[in-house]
Amino acid sequence: MARIIIADNPLNELDIARELLPPDLDAVIARHGTPEFRTALQDAVCLVGFGDGTMDDAFYKAAPKLKLVQLLSAGYDRCDIEAARRAGVPICNNGGANSTAVAEHAMLLMLAVCRRLVWQHASVAAGRWRGNAVQDVKLFELRGRTLGIVGLGAIGKKVARMAQAFGMTVQYYDIIRLSEERADDLNVRFALLNELLKTSDIVSLHVPLSPDTKHMIGTSQLAMMKPSAYLINTCRGPVVDEKALIAALINGTIAGAGLDVFDQEPPPADNPLFTLPNVTLSAHFAGPTWDNQYSRFRNAFDNCQRVIRGEKPLWIIPELQG
Structure with a gap:
């Protein structure tokens, strides 16, 4: 034995x-x-x-x-x-x-940031119902949006299928290209990373952490994204330069982020992400x-x-x- x-x-x-x-x-x-x-x-x-x-x-x-x-x-x-x-x-x-779990969690974060779920819950629980300034509330649908997937492995492929069920258009970047036939079967289009960042309404990260992917999303990459775009990270925290992301969220470079992972885990109590209204956070719980x-x-x-x-x-x- x-x-x-x-x-x-x-x-x-x-x-x-x-x-x-x-x-x-x-x-x-x-x-x-x-x-x-x-x-x-x-x-x-x-x-x-x-x-x-x-x-x-x-x-x-x-x-x-x-x-x-x-x-x-x-x-x-x-x-x-x-x-x-x-x-x-x-x-x-x-x-x-755990690919289904992580893919579902990525979709969960997309919905949560676009529909401001945490803010809605806090408003209702505090007795404010629809908040204090209904006219300033903007909620968005996934249908018709362009999703950019960075890393089209097992998880990325499942995210692509789920996103299409919501009516999203999907493009991807990966160092390993799909064949044209396989891309057609999955109904996705390859884009260069800079191109994907500039043209996606939501960018979802699904790459392993390595020396090549550490801080692959930093100040210059965030600046390429639309001011109305959201960043979703369910892979590893250090793939994103967290300080650059915090600055981008504060100054309106991007609209918001959904994060399951952090640069340091668990994050310190004074992490500025905890105070930002345009962020939805979870505790590296996408997989299990x-x-x-x-x-x-x-x-x-x-x-x-x-x-x-x-x-x-x-x-x-x-x-x-x-």
């Missing part, structure tokens, strides 16, 4: 993990850094969990039998990719298990839903079994492919 570790985390429903665990896998559930984790690591063939900053060269040296780091998330920015490369251990993401607990663990255990059988795992992160 093959030994695996399931890294304990508050975002994981471990009863579901136990329910789905195949009988040929011997799972130890332990939190990173605990004595139980370190002991199990000596014999573990696979590690299932989220990326952790402690997974450096010493970590892999302490895990001589490790053949797979299987993430339960789509993002892998907390992983030391070079340490994994030196150890010859593949890192795999969750195979799109009750529904995808099953799909995340199902995909993870399937990949563990593939590796144990001597097969190549699915969903290896791009930096470690080949």
Whole structure:
């Protein structure tokens, strides 16, 4: 029976993990850094969990039998990719298990900022009904708007389909181009990044965090956007220069933003974003839903079994492919 570790985390429903665990896998559930984790690591063939900053060269040296780091998330920015490369251990993401959840959350934020949902709730709860100046309230529909998707992976594609159900026109930018046939099937059009920023009513970000994507949206990129445009970020906070975004929101460079992620998480109590009326915020909760607990663990255990059988795992992160 093959030994695996399931890294304990508050975002994981471990009863579901136990329910789905195949009988040929011997799972130890332990939190990173605990004595139980370190002991199990000596014999573990696979590690299932989220990326952790402690997974450096010493970590892999302490895990001589490790053949797979299987993430339960789509993002892998907390992983030391070079340490994994030196150890010859593949890192795999969750195979799109949370793609529906993140795509739905992106649409949720689009609707919330366009219809000023948080403001409406606060007004009603405070007894102001429609606020103090109804004539100044402007609410917008998604239908007929142009959505620009930056990063057309599994999540970006689902956002495109959902947006089209709302009657939106979709364009995308990605370093990997779709074929014309595939773009036609998805009913999306490729645009250069600057072109997309200038012509989109809403820009939704769906790229992994890497040295190439850190602060890819900064002062100059925000200045290209329409004053009536909204920015949606459900990928990783540092993809956006947060200070530049705050300035753009204050001075009216863009109309508003919907953010599930921040430069620092959790954000400090004095973060200026908390005071801005044109922002809707959530707590990096786009991905983990009750529904995808099953799909995340199902995909993870399937990949563990593939590796144990001597097969190549699915969903290896791009930096470690080949």
